[in-house]
Amino acid sequence: MIGDMVNSNSSGLPIIDxxxxxxxxxxxxxxxxxxxxxxxxxxxxxxxxxxxxSGCGKSTLLNTLIGLERPTxxxxxxxxxxxxxxxxxxxxxxxxxxFGMVHQQANWIKSLNVVENVxxxxxIAGYNRRDAVKRAEHALELFxxxxxxxxxPTELSGGQQQKVSICRAIVNNPWIIVADxxxxxxxxxxxxxxxxxxxxxxxxxxxxxxxxxHNPDYEKYATKLVYMKDGLIEKxxxxxxxxxxxxxxxxxxxxxxxxxxx
Amino acid sequence: xxxxxxxxxxYRNLFSHxxxxxxxxxxxxxxxxxxxxxxxxxxxxxxxxxxxxxxLEALQVLDVSIAKSKLLSINDETMNKFTxxxxxxxxxxxxxxxxxxxxxxxxxxxxxxxxNTEYLKLEDIKxxxxxxxxxxxxxxxxINVAAQNQLATGGDALGKEITLDVVIRSELLPKDEKAKQFxxxxxxxxxxxxxxAPFVYVPLHIFTDNGVVNYSNAKVKMLNKNDVNQxxxxxxxxxxxxxxxxxxxxxINQFFSIFQVILISFGGIAILVAALGMFNTLTISLIEKxxxxxxxxxxxxxxxxxxxxxxxxxxxxGALGSVVGVASGVGLGVVLNSAIxxxxxxxxxxxxxxxxxxxxxxxxxxxxxxxxxxxxxxYPARRAAKIxxxxxxxxx
Numbered sequence: 001m002i003g004d005m006v007n008s009n010s011s012g013l014p015i016i017d018x019x020x021x022x023x024x025x026x027x028x029x030x031x032x033x034x035x036x037x038x039x040x041x042x043x044x045x046x047x048x049x050x051x052x053x054s055g056c057g058k059s060t061l062l063n064t065l066i067g068l069e070r071p072t073x074x075x076x077x078x079x080x081x082x083x084x085x086x087x088x089x090x091x092x093x094x095x096x097x098x099f100g101m102v103h104q105q106a107n108w109i110k111s112l113n114v115v116e117n118v119x120x121x122x123x124i125a126g127y128n129r130r131d132a133v134k135r136a137e138h139a140l141e142l143f144x145x146x147x148x149x150x151x152x153p154t155e156l157s158g159g160q161q162q163k164v165s166i167c168r169a170i171v172n173n174p175w176i177i178v179a180d181x182x183x184x185x186x187x188x189x190x191x192x193x194x195x196x197x198x199x200x201x202x203x204x205x206x207x208x209x210x211x212x213x214h215n216p217d218y219e220k221y222a223t224k225l226v227y228m229k230d231g232l233i234e235k236x237x238x239x240x241x242x243x244x245x246x247x248x249x250x251x252x253x254x255x256x257x258x259x260x261x262x
Numbered sequence: 263x264x265x266x267x268x269x270x271x272x273y274r275n276l277f278s279h280x281x282x283x284x285x286x287x288x289x290x291x292x293x294x295x296x297x298x299x300x301x302x303x304x305x306x307x308x309x310x311x312x313x314x315x316x317x318l319e320a321l322q323v324l325d326v327s328i329a330k331s332k333l334l335s336i337n338d339e340t341m342n343k344f345t346x347x348x349x350x351x352x353x354x355x356x357x358x359x360x361x362x363x364x365x366x367x368x369x370x371x372x373x374x375x376x377x378n379t380e381y382l383k384l385e386d387i388k389x390x391x392x393x394x395x396x397x398x399x400x401x402x403x404x405i406n407v408a409a410q411n412q413l414a415t416g417g418d419a420l421g422k423e424i425t426l427d428v429v430i431r432s433e434l435l436p437k438d439e440k441a442k443q444f445x446x447x448x449x450x451x452x453x454x455x456x457x458x459a460p461f462v463y464v465p466l467h468i469f470t471d472n473g474v475v476n477y478s479n480a481k482v483k484m485l486n487k488n489d490v491n492q493x494x495x496x497x498x499x500x501x502x503x504x505x506x507x508x509x510x511x512x513x514i515n516q517f518f519s520i521f522q523v524i525l526i527s528f529g530g531i532a533i534l535v536a537a538l539g540m541f542n543t544l545t546i547s548l549i550e551k552x553x554x555x556x557x558x559x560x561x562x563x564x565x566x567x568x569x570x571x572x573x574x575x576x577x578x579x580g581a582l583g584s585v586v587g588v589a590s591g592v593g594l595g596v597v598l599n600s601a602i603x604x605x606x607x608x609x610x611x612x613x614x615x616x617x618x619x620x621x622x623x624x625x626x627x628x629x630x631x632x633x634x635x636x637x638x639x640x641y642p643a644r645r646a647a648k649i650x651x652x653x654x655x656x657x658x
Contacts, residue, residue: 066560068560068651069652089564089565092559093562094562095561095562096562097562099562107554107655108554109557111271111274111277121561123263123267124263124563124564126263126264128264129264
């Protein structure tokens with residue numbers, strides 16, 4: 001096994017435990033193996049940066065992780081619960097409550113405005129509309145986006161849209177934030193801003209972050225670096241380990257972020 | 263997700279495509295409005311035809327007349343037989359003869375009827391002025407509006423005196439007696455609402471006192487309208503002719519039920535076209551929203567929430583269309599009814615309600631068109647619910 005885990009002081013249980021993960025896709029008559037036996041532990045409070053060339057299986061790994069892509073073999077457990085032995089609706093429920101997602105390209109429900117898009121994360125979890133909008137407004141305030149609350153999302157700049165996406169990802173108080181090249185479409189200034197937000201979410205609110213990136217400059221933000229190549233984990237580097245016990249987990253991410261997250 | 267939020271989301275989705283929503287709902291509205299209009303027209307016509315002919319009591323009455331054969335006649339003996347048939351409530355005869363009606367210098371040809379008040383009641387005559395005579399009165403008569411207008415009464419015949427010159431045909435008299443004539447003066451006590459040909463009603467004894475023994479025809483009232491058919495057979499077996507208004511009404515109702523089926527099939531075609539339009543809109547909107555739906559599911563939206571979101575959009579379009587359609591269909595009927603009413607009262611005719619639809623039918627139409635839109639939404643909604651989030655998010 002190339003990916004030798006460096007988690008010497010893992011006294012806490014992993015928040016995500018990936019064991020022997022394989023995934024192959026049928027392309028024509030052939031099966032193409034995209035993931036070839038991935039083992040990876042992610043500990044609570046880590047900022048994991050996933051590096052790798054295009055086509056090495058990063059996105060497939062992320063999709064499998066959040067319960068959208070059933071693996072061919074292997075297990076993924078989230079705080080000890082096996083993700084793929086749950087029903088589809090139960091996995092949807094996990095995405096509602098436990099994961100916050102940020103994509104390279106911000107996705108919007110076009111008929112809703114900015115604050116309603118952020119509130120949607122809460123609505124699917126069963127909030128009533130007034131409370132959801134109130135909390136979403138509060139989240140936007142933390143990011144200095146309160147004035148854009150009633151805009152149509154596509155009226156905002158790329159950087160602003162990405163910040164709103166982050167807002168939406170954290171508003172439901174998730175355990176883990178999964179980001180797939182969140183700065184891929186941004187200029188360097190906006191990209192730096194977005195990275196700082198992720199860092200403060202990680203440090204101030206103690207959330208676990210799993211981010212895919214191509215940019216080696218971001219190494220400085222991460223506590224764990226994972227290098228992937230051809231469907232395998234090539235190398236794992238733990239730079240410093242910040243362990244967070246479940247008890248220490250801040251109850252509300254938004255309350256934890258003091259003042260402005262920027 | 264809460265149902266109220268799904269409803270809100272469906273509303274927002276429809277609202278963000280105003281033109282498309284209005285056009286699709288407009289299609290539904292036109293077809294529903296069309297159906298409401300056609301049905302209320304059909305029911306209105308049917309109601310006019312049956313209402314004008316009869317009140318409920320008239321359904322129990324048989325009209326008896328002598329058949330073409332001159333051998334048989336209706337006389338007191340026959341009337342006795344009628345009352346002895348089973349389930350007969352009452353039976354009353356009338357006599358009719360040609361007459362000359364004179365008032366002052368004016369004189370017209372008409373018909374004189376000898377009938378008692380019981381007969382008038384069976385006929386359900388409507389007096390526009392005055393009162394009925396009594397069976398015993400010797401000098402009281404009722405004329406119709408036609409006679410009042412044609413005689414120089416100045417439009418008010420009440421209390422005026424007319425002279426009748428009545429010809430009694432031989433059939434009405436005992437055997438071997440020749441036709442004869444009598445003349446008598448009457449005071450007009452009532453005017454009956456009828457504009458056809460001039461006629462006069464006088465008590466029956468005016469004729470019998472002048473030697474009449476055979477009657478022209480009779481009315482037989484049954485205890486129950488279901489007895490009418492059997493009594494008709496019995497009377498026909500006596501060699502007489504019997505007819506009831508029930509037959510006519512049954513025929514009219516039969517005609518209108520066929521008419522309604524035709525109207526409803528036209529409406530059904532319109533609904534089908536609207537449903538196809540709605541299906542098309544929903545499918546296009548689904549294709550357009552594939553990426554969005556994929557993303558919603560990636561965020562953790564449950565399949566059944568996606569399913570209900572699309573179904574609700576369809577139901578909202580259907581409900582909007584049917585409410586507007588029913589309102590305009592009923593509204594058009596009301597407008598035309600009042601136009602007819604206005605026209606009728608300005609020309610002095612009796613107003614009719616040409617469009618009529620009962621409330622339960624309105625709700626039935628509303629309910630069924632919402633049901634149709636629900637069914638139309640099922641297939642696109644199922645497709646939406648089955649969308650794979652990853653495939654959809656790669657979809658451009």
